[in-house]
Amino acid sequence: QVQLVESGGGLVQAGGSLRLSCAASGRTSDTYAMGWFRQALGKEREFVAAISWRGAYTHYADSVKGRFTISRDNAKNTMYLQMNTLKPEDTAVYYCAAGGRVGIREYEYDYWGQGTQVTVSS
Numbered sequence: 569q570v571q572l573v574e575s576g577g578g579l580v581q582a583g584g585s586l587r588l589s590c591a592a593s594g595r596t597s598d599t600y601a602m603g604w605f606r607q608a609l610g611k612e613r614e615f616v617a618a619i620s621w622r623g624a625y626t627h628y629a630d631s632v633k634g635r636f637t638i639s640r641d642n643a644k645n646t647m648y649l650q651m652n653t654l655k656p657e658d659t660a661v662y663y664c665a666a667g668g669r670v671g672i673r674e675y676e677y678d679y680w681g682q683g684t685q686v687t688v689s690s
Contacts, residue, residue, distance in 0.1 A: 570594045570679040577684030588649040590664030601670040606660035615672040
């Protein structure tokens with residue numbers, strides 16, 4: 569079992585930045601790909617970004633490419649999402665996830681955090 573806890577969400581003006589963190593505990597000795605998803609009010613959860621175990625491979629949704637950066641520090645069992653040039657449409661609950669491979673579908677991840685709210689005001 570792996571437990572994931574997100575932090576770093578909040579309220580920010582359009583054009584601003586936030587950095588989300590996802591701390592993992594439990595069976596962190598296993599190797600996991602990790603990802604970020606988000607769910608806006610009234611919408612389905614969508615893929616944001618993913619990163620391989622060693623961080624050599626990353627993948628982004630087109631809507632965040634060039635603005636968001638995913639990274640991880642395995643020594644700290646923590647993954648990050650640096651979000652720059654935020655837009656009101658980035659407003660959502662952001663979830664981190666861990667799984668056996670890098671993927672863009674929810675079913676490809678086995679463990680999920682509880683989410684952290686990001687609100688971008690115009």
